[in-house]
Amino acid sequence: MKHEELLHRCFRCGWCKMPLNYADFNCPSYLQYRFESFTAGGRMWLIRAWQQGELKAGERLAQILFTCVTCKNCVQTCAMAGIREQLVEIFMAAKGELAEQGLVPPSVRDYLKAMQTHGNPYKRPDAERARWAEGLDLPRYSGQEYLFYVGDEGAFDELGIGMARSVARLLGKAGVDFGILGEAETSDGNDVRAAGEESLARALAENLTGKLNDLGVKKVVTLSPHAFNILKTDYPAWGGVFAVEHWSQVVARRVRALAPAGPSLAVTFHDPCYLGRWQGEYEAPRALLRAVPGLTLLEMPRSRQNALCCGGGGGNFFTDILGHGGDQAARVRVREAAETGAAVLAAACPLCLKMLDDAVKAEGLGDRLAVRDLATLLLAAR
Numbered sequence: 001m002k003h004e005e006l007l008h009r010c011f012r013c014g015w016c017k018m019p020l021n022y023a024d025f026n027c028p029s030y031l032q033y034r035f036e037s038f039t040a041g042g043r044m045w046l047i048r049a050w051q052q053g054e055l056k057a058g059e060r061l062a063q064i065l066f067t068c069v070t071c072k073n074c075v076q077t078c079a080m081a082g083i084r085e086q087l088v089e090i091f092m093a094a095k096g097e098l099a100e101q102g103l104v105p106p107s108v109r110d111y112l113k114a115m116q117t118h119g120n121p122y123k124r125p126d127a128e129r130a131r132w133a134e135g136l137d138l139p140r141y142s143g144q145e146y147l148f149y150v151g152d153e154g155a156f157d158e159l160g161i162g163m164a165r166s167v168a169r170l171l172g173k174a175g176v177d178f179g180i181l182g183e184a185e186t187s188d189g190n191d192v193r194a195a196g197e198e199s200l201a202r203a204l205a206e207n208l209t210g211k212l213n214d215l216g217v218k219k220v221v222t223l224s225p226h227a228f229n230i231l232k233t234d235y236p237a238w239g240g241v242f243a244v245e246h247w248s249q250v251v252a253r254r255v256r257a258l259a260p261a262g263p264s265l266a267v268t269f270h271d272p273c274y275l276g277r278w279q280g281e282y283e284a285p286r287a288l289l290r291a292v293p294g295l296t297l298l299e300m301p302r303s304r305q306n307a308l309c310c311g312g313g314g315g316n317f318f319t320d321i322l323g324h325g326g327d328q329a330a331r332v333r334v335r336e337a338a339e340t341g342a343a344v345l346a347a348a349c350p351l352c353l354k355m356l357d358d359a360v361k362a363e364g365l366g367d368r369l370a371v372r373d374l375a376t377l378l379l380a381a382r
């Protein structure tokens, strides 16, 4: 297995389930299950035992490995230099090896099958991929400065569609020259890779890369931090020759102060793992919020590098393998957001948006806290 030589170097100190400020437990799967086996360290020991033949792989090991939502909290806090940077890569490799042995939990198997068969987890035809843009009069890409890539959630998820429309309008208002792919868009593969299916992710990537290279795309701006991550980090090795930014970065560079806002508004911001811990961008969304007059930004105790994941990564947004209940990461997160006193919880990722919106409903917090996508919030201020 990839990185097998690193497995014995975890010494089970347990720091990997905490944030850097030790505010609370910060590994979503540990929060949910409260067994050490569901932490990074627990997974390292189980994988080592499995690889050395001390443990037989089965359904339980598959559940433990596939409930890692690839949030990278452990990568921040692991005490052991040398393995720290590779923890999530090790877990993804282990998921891949389990898949080769046919040990994939049913919901993950269904998700991957939908990706293979339909090219998206919603099982929708590509002909519907441009519906999100109806009525916006957006040009197809034909040499503009940027290609705006919305991905599966921007094309098919109800809240994601709203976010994609707001981002497109915001890019237009910010004077960004961009076009879209519409029906020609295909999946980026980030969450397929996070679920351990490296070869399918690579096939999706090469398909999308081929289209973008054929069109001569030089710069991509993405709706989702997940797409931003794989296009920026992995696509260059798979033939991608374009620069990639998240929409918040592109807009933040162009927006200094937004038009006078209405009444004062207290907002807290949820850092998406794939924008923050994976790509190191914490400032652009906050710069945009600070540009809104009358808006007060209230930080949660766990923010930036210490942010608690919404639980939507690693394919869990589609597979739900992490499960539900009061210890679900998204529900813990919205309780933390409500405690800041903010009236709005802003999200910059379509997956976070839905996870948090559902969690506010499950917690019955709707009269205290509204989940809004950052782009729609900014548009309202212009």
Ligand code: SF4
Binding pocket: 016, 017, 026, 027, 028, 029, 030, 038, 039, 040, 067, 068, 069, 070, 071, 072, 073, 074, 075, 088
């Ligand atoms: S990546 Fe996140 S969910 Fe996975 S082990 Fe690390 S902290 Fe836990």
Ligand code: SF4
Binding pocket: 009, 010, 011, 012, 013, 014, 015, 016, 017, 040, 041, 042, 044, 074, 077, 078, 079, 080
């Ligand atoms: S912090 Fe690192 S060394 Fe310690 S238990 Fe977690 S993975 Fe192992």
